Amino acid sequence: MACTDTATVKRIVRFQHASDYRHFLQQLPAIEPSSSPRKKIRQMPIIRAVSCRLPADETLERFGGRIWIEKDCKISVHHGSQVHKSAMVDRGIPWGVNQIKAPQAWSTTTGLRVKVGVIDTGVDFSHPDLRQSLSRGINLLNRSMLPHDDNGHGTHIAGTIAAANQPQGMIGVAPRALISPVKAFDHNGSAFVSDIILGIEWCIRNRMDVINMSFGMKTKSKALLGAVINAYNAGVIIVASSGNDGKRRSVDYPARYPQTISVGATNKLRRIAPFSNRGIYIDVYAPGDKIVSSWIRGKYNEMSGTSMATSHVSGAIALLLAHRPGLTPAEIKTIIKRSVQPLRGRRARRTVGELDVMRMMQVVDKT
Structure with a gap:
């Protein structure tokens, strides 16, 4: 199944460095949309990543470090x-x-x-x-x-x-x-x-x-x-x-x-x-x-x-x-x-x- 759902804001966020990953986990509650219901933040330490919902225009540049963001596609x-x-x-x-x-x-x-x-x-x-x-x-x-x-x-x-x-x-x-x-x-x-x-x-x-x-x-x-x-x-x-x-x-x-x-x-x-x-x-x-x-x-x-x-x-x-x-x-x-x-x-x-x-x-x- 191709990843074509442009409306989704479910993302996988990966970090090059473990320290950046830990810092992000501490800061994540602050960047979640407050209007949304209780969000599921799924941690994936195997690849130093999380799956979470982010605003569509969120780039996370303010966290510094090497960060990769991709859609959390359906498969x-x-x-x-x-x-x-x-x-x-x-x-x-x-x-x-x-x-x-x-x-x-x-x-x-x-x-x-x-x-x-x-x-x-x-x-x-x-x-x-x-x-x-x-x-x-x-x-x-x-x-x-x-x-x-x-x-x-x-x-x-x-x-x-x-x-x-x-x-x-x-x-x-x-x-x-x-x-x-x-x-x-x-x-x-x-x-x-x-x-x-x-x-x-x-x-x-x-x-x-x-x-x-x-x-x-x-x-x-x-x-x-x-x-x-x-x-x-x-x-x-x-x-x-x-x-x-x-x-x-x-x-x-x-x-x-x-x-x-x-x-x-x-x-x-x-x-x-x-x-x-x-x-x-x-x-x-x-x-x-x-x-x-x-x-x-x-x-x-x-x-x-x-x-x-x-x-x-x-x-x-x-x-x-x-x-x-x-x-x-x-x-x-x-x-x-x-x-x-x-x-x-x-x-x-x-x-x-x-x-x-x-x-x-x-x-x-x-x-």
Whole structure:
């Protein structure tokens, strides 16, 4: 979603120096519009920034120091097409989990205790396929509540990563991984960039191994990039979806940042799905077309989108990290890119392919 809301006065204010940041926090009450209702000032120490409402013409020059101001944009989950299904279509192992060869790795690794932060719409805590796989997480929209899913997208992502309910329900890529739902998105699948940054900060502080980011926007945000770099430097792997615009030379942010693993979507024929963004910014493709996974109120739903592809990659990384702990984000990206299956289709580039868990294991065992 592009940042086009010119009327908004919600801003992210970043400071080069910690001393300027502290000084600003002390002075902030004085510059807030007195006519407005009680304001939410959200501190983001990870990037020495705050999110707050400012008068449209406020430049903050009187504070001195190096200050950057950007709009606190809205960002959307990568909702593709969806078909609601109240009953399970193909119980057991969904086609995408099979296609990436995850089941063949389960005798070696099931992702045991690898922590995956899913920054999304929350999760259905009562879903029978997810109960074994969830930790408490956090609700950034209401800190006093669990991150319950009022949309469905986050529950779908969580199921593909780590559902574990054989033989009655479905099984995800890494059934013994532990998902921490980070609710940054509301019931419409919409969030502010500042909520995403707070989610990344929470994931770093709570020592997540992987962060799944099945969302994106068209405009770049220096503040979001700063948070992504912090996570990367802390050894946290960020997996991000490329977007569903069918573009050949462009992917959404944050997937476009080099510190993330950028994921495009394939279909059952190992071809790039028509809706998937593609091109040089994609690191790996994974199943994202007609993916059945868990849904709110204990149900199941078939969805298509690069969001669904991203959750396959996050699960695969959980399998890899349980097998070989301590791999860095850069090492994991290299392993994934070296172990892909070739894509089908005349136009498919030979330098990038589809996720293959067994090849990943072979590559890491040789190193």
